[in-house]
Amino acid sequence: MGDTGRESTDGELWLCVMDGDGGAFASLFLRHRDRVFVHSLRLVKTPFEAEDVTAMVFLEAWRCRSRIRLVNDSILGWLLITATNVARNKIRSTLRYERLLRKLPQDQTVPDHSDSVADTVDQDRRSELLHQAYRSLGRRDQEVIALCVLEDMSTAEVSELLGIPSGTVKSRLSRAKQKLSQLMNPQAGFLPAPRPLKPEEETP
Numbered sequence: 001m002g003d004t005g006r007e008s009t010d011g012e013l014w015l016c017v018m019d020g021d022g023g024a025f026a027s028l029f030l031r032h033r034d035r036v037f038v039h040s041l042r043l044v045k046t047p048f049e050a051e052d053v054t055a056m057v058f059l060e061a062w063r064c065r066s067r068i069r070l071v072n073d074s075i076l077g078w079l080l081i082t083a084t085n086v087a088r089n090k091i092r093s094t095l096r097y098e099r100l101l102r103k104l105p106q107d108q109t110v111p112d113h114s115d116s117v118a119d120t121v122d123q124d125r126r127s128e129l130l131h132q133a134y135r136s137l138g139r140r141d142q143e144v145i146a147l148c149v150l151e152d153m154s155t156a157e158v159s160e161l162l163g164i165p166s167g168t169v170k171s172r173l174s175r176a177k178q179k180l181s182q183l184m185n186p187q188a189g190f191l192p193a194p195r196p197l198k199p200e201e202e203t204p
Contacts, residue, residue: 008024010073013025013028014065014068014070018065025058025061025062025065029058035076035079039080039151040057040083040086041131042131042135042146043088043142044087044090044135049090053083056086056090057082061075071157071161072157072160077161080143081143081147081161084139084142084143084146085139133183141172141175144158144172149177155169
């Protein structure tokens, strides 16, 4: 298909997928799975859950292959939006189980107090706090942040993908950024307030 040595576009592969070509679908899976996984990991708590969401997204893509709309010859936007929906459904379906786990006694571990480990723990904690703030956004806000900011898609592309006016995309993006900023503010309870300076650290 196409010129020798030229990689097929998503659109070309998708025409084959709609005819039931499993090899073309496998090519799309290999092309986009990592970005779908990374996006899923922003929405769920563990890599295992992100792998599960990624698998479900591509299963849904195959099941709905005759109804999927590509934007600018790319299926990535559809995959990311579907990942957002799948992740939110998965979170709701496992909420009861997670509540039960939180009631169980937790093992107490003694942390390593070396500076390097402390720095790593702090970075991991801040990363988790950012993910927690992102997960607390509504579905529409997650979508527009993922597409416009994280995937650097244009307003026109997102407008076509979501089927809404460009002005609506811009207003949603502005609102979503504001919400995320508020959630990451210490007063929102996600990030700790800066510690007070010790006397010897204060500027004379």
